Amino acid sequence: LCVYSYVAILLLISEKVLKKHPFISRKFLHIMVGNIFFILPLFEHAWVMSFIAAAPFILLTFLFSPYSPLKTVTATSAAGHGLGLVYYSISWTILAYVFFDKPWVISIGIVAMSYGDGFASLIGNIYGRHTYKIFQDTKSIEGSIAMFFFTIVMGVVALVYYGQRINLPVIAGVALVATIIEAITPKGADNLTVSLSSALLYYAIA
Structure with missing residues (x-):
């Protein structure tokens, strides 16, 4: 209920x-x-976390995507990649199920995807002056720097919140890999690849 209420407020x-x-x-x-x-x-x-709190958003976000048979596209959902929010929901569902007993690992994947990728796009679009193109997607150095920075900052916040040891080289390494993956993943699929790779890498090397 907390998840649905929070997301409903954000949507409003x-x-x-x-x-x-x-x-x-x-x-x-x-x-x-x-x-x-x-x-x-x-x-x-x-x-409960994966199939009741997370998985239903896969269907909900698809129904509000440009590919929805219901034609319920909103200005917000149309502003980005068509299936970006669907990938977002899929990645959270997978992380919730696989790493349920390690919420800090889930958190690393979530913050890389939300704060890291989110600020990369926001800052890149507003302040990006030095651009590069990979697989037809235009990125910016400013956006990539933002991705790296916010993934580190929020990764530290998540680990502190869960009482985990802070290993900055490890977090920086995860942030660097997440930044590279965000740069080379096309068409909104970074909402899937960034979160999963960040969580798996942190789990493997932390």
Whole structure:
């Protein structure tokens, strides 16, 4: 219930308060959903977190995507890659099920995807002056730096929150790999690849 209430509030703000700025609205939603990592301890079972709290958003985000048979596209959902939010939901569902007993690992994946990727796009679009193109997607050095920086900062926040040891070289390494993967992953699929690779890498080397 907490998850649905929180996301509903974010959607309300995105669609009503920020509706005149669809790109900003989408990035606000993308970033702020990442705060879900703070409430992971509320879940007592993996199946509840993954299949009740996370998985339903796969269908919901698809129904609000440009590919929806219901034609319910909003300005916010249309402002980014068509299936970006769907990939977002899929990655959270997978992480919730696989790493349920290690919420800090889930959190690393979530913050890399939400704060890291979200600010990369936001800052890259607003301040990006030095661009490069990989697989037809235009990125910026400024956006990539933001990705690296915010993944480190929020990774530290997540680990402190869960009482885990802070190993900055490890976090920086995860952030660097996440930044590279974000740069080379095309068409919104980074919402899937960044989160999963970040969590798996942190789990493997931490």
